[in-house]
Amino acid sequence: MRLGIDIGGTKTDAVAVDESGALAERIRLPTGFGHAAVVETAVAAVSRLGELTGLAPGGFQSIGVGIPGMVDATSGHVAHAVNLGLDRLELGGMLAGRLGVGVRVENDVKAAALGASHLLGLTGTVAFLNLGTGMAAGIVVDGRLWRGSTGIAGEIGHLPVDPDGPLCACGQRGCLETLASGSGIARQWPTDDPFPVRALYAAAERGDPAARAIAARLAVGIAAAVRVLVLTVDPATVVIGGGLSHLGERLLGEVHEVLHDWERTSPFLASLDLPGRVRLVPEGSPVAALGAALVGEN
Amino acid sequence: MRLGIDIGGTKTDAVAVDESGALAERIRLPTGFGHAAVVETAVAAVSRLGELTGLAPGGFQSIGVGIPGMVDATSGHVAHAVNLGLDRLELGGMLAGRLGVGVRVENDVKAAALGASHLLGLTGTVAFLNLGTGMAAGIVVDGRLWRGSTGIAGEIGHLPVDPDGPLCACGQRGCLETLASGSGIARQWPTDDPFPVRALYAAAERGDPAARAIAARLAVGIAAAVRVLVLTVDPATVVIGGGLSHLGERLLGEVHEVLHDWERTSPFLASLDLPGRVRLVPEGSPVAALGAALVGEN
Known part of the structure; x- marks a missing residue:
């Protein structure tokens, strides 16, 4: 045990x-x-x-x-x-x-990557994209954590994708984390609601134009994170987890929509099958605790 | 043999x-x-x-x-x-x-990554950033090529870094390749010179403002490629090769300057020691042929 x-x-x-x-x-x-x-x-x-x-x-x-x-x-x-x-x-x-x-x-996040990979029975190269307060990915190869040379492999939240984007806590501008993370949403949509991202989605559903724009940027940011992971470590599966993943199928649907839009203008992206690689972590699974139990096993 | x-x-x-x-x-x-x-x-x-x-x-x-x-x-x-x-x-x-x-x-490019890693005696995780007609990276881990799930690991040339950037041949906008590759330079600086990038550098040295701006974007694009590689696969060394690497120490100096500029505004980036990870492939070494001889050895 x-x-x-x-x-x-x-x-x-x-x-x-x-x-x-x-x-x-x-x-x-x-x-x-x-x-x-x-x-x-x-x-x-x-x-x-x-x-x-x-x-x-x-x-x-x-x-x-x-x-x-x-x-x-x-x-x-x-x-x-x-x-x-x-x-x-x-x-x-x-x-x-x-x-x-x-x-x-x-x-x-690394522990959750290992746990999610194990729970879903995934083999080969797997990325776990954690959308919590911040954004980071954990990478698992053949059932083992991939840490890189200095342990920062997968820290994609601080990759800038827009030179005119908002200032990030890391000192850069337009980082992926400013678009697609709990802190990024909180900065754009201040609220006292205990579930700020659900409140944002509810406002977007009511037709609030600011909320719709923020939710759209969230989906684009997640899609861009998937693209970064695929064009660097080329995982067969990108598992989306973390607090924002509780938005569930609706979030996944919006990310798929962005990825399909991209495919229409880029045959290159279409050849990568980005939408087919993305899935959600099973709701309520203790993937990080599970991964912590397995860390160092292999 | x-x-x-x-x-x-x-x-x-x-x-x-x-x-x-x-x-x-x-x-x-x-x-x-x-x-x-x-x-x-x-x-x-x-x-x-x-x-x-x-x-x-x-x-x-x-x-x-x-x-x-x-x-x-x-x-x-x-x-x-x-x-x-x-x-x-x-x-x-x-x-x-x-x-x-x-x-x-x-x-x-993958063969050259293996050859460069072998030639330089590098161990652990190594990235080879090829700046030729296009931009792509090859990744070597513990002396073996890392191909990813579908063989596209390291295809970072088609990662967009500016939504308002020029249209790329891949159908996206503002890809790294539009900034830092032979084709990207050729589109910005049409010339009959047999060595277009040397001609660009000569014009920049003479003070031509357009040439200086293009050369500056080249250095920023290479620096951004290094950042992408470090925050995803975390190589201890990024070896710059390909046709543009013949610009040599001058190019490396400009890339270092960009990376040091970034460190001044981002303590996070400063903690990664990006400048210390970058080096040029030795001029005139047949790294791709050498790597081709070693492919599949291990």
Whole structure:
């Protein structure tokens, strides 16, 4: 049995995965804020899954954690996980000290890429396009995470696609993330609604021209991200996940529409079958926790 | 001894490579135009290297060919090699028939990526950015070509970076290739000079404002291509090759200048050390022929 934990901004998902890679147990906890509370959340998740499975921490074949921010998978060091109140944290070392066993730490998008690839039974080259607060992709090749030389492979959110676009937090202009991410939408469509992107879609449906324009740019930004991934790493499948993916089939339909429009003016793009490569992550699947359980397995 | 042939638009380079991977022999022939003449050129190259090494075709450990266009490395089928007068050609099969041994065929940019990576002794993830008539990259991981799911990994020339940019031959607007390729320069700076890009640089040096603007866009386009490669496949080194790389240190200096400018406004980009990753392919090295000799070795 393997154990995987996905520490998110407000909630923590944790799963136990059996020998065959199937989900055996799944729990959810609120995430604490700050260094000590984040460590306690992870310890509590291991303890609770230990009760459900009857296993001590050392009884699991492996324990892995997915967490936002800059993660050094070798050392277990986490930096810049702003939503969790973490500047720098030796998460791997601290958890190993508390649990008495080694713990693997991975960036949550990379963990989700591995989990989604496993859950959907995808082989070969797979990209997982995460549309959360920011935009980033995780790449999986033959069932293994592809990190690149310095761990930034797939950081496509900061690729500019319009020199006259809005200023991005990264200091560049017109990055993909300014079009197609939670933060990009929030900047264009300020609202108190707890689900800002659903509010945007509702306003677009009511015919609000500003909302329609923002929703259209969102679809174009996602389509452009798919094009970037295909023309660089050439994945057979691009799985769309993250908070914005809860918009579901409607979002997918709009992205397909943009891709089909492009095909009408570019025979080159048409030859790539971009629409046929895109799919949504199954709603409600704990892909990042699942991936965290599998990180380092292969 | 392995044999590699690089069939270019006007000339064909061919090399014999010894057990240690070092260049043993090197020849150059004019390339014939059209199906029959291209096959004859390759046969002549094998024959000439056979005389120099004393080996019959079957005496080489392997024979590989790099050629422009869409290449199916499995079948040896070549399509759309317009400059060679080839629409469709079963090059692998025809050469095997003529020579009595199997021949591997690969796209010339991919072969050059493998050759450059080998020549420079680069390990890990390497990108070779080819600036020829078009723009494309070849990606090498741990000494092996990375083709992606459908063989189009690295086709970054057709990534748009400006929605208001010029129309590209692919049907999109503002593709990287419209800024940073021989065809992109030719469209902006028509000339009868046999070395159009050198003529452009000379005019820019004389202070011609149009030439200076085009040369500046060239450097920005190359810098943007480096950024795309780093934020997707994260190579430790991006080797710049192809016809435009003959501009040498001056071109590299201008690209470095753009990358350093970007670092001043984006701490994120500064953290990636883009300037430190870029280098030129050694002038005059037959990297595509060398790579063709090594294709399929590993």
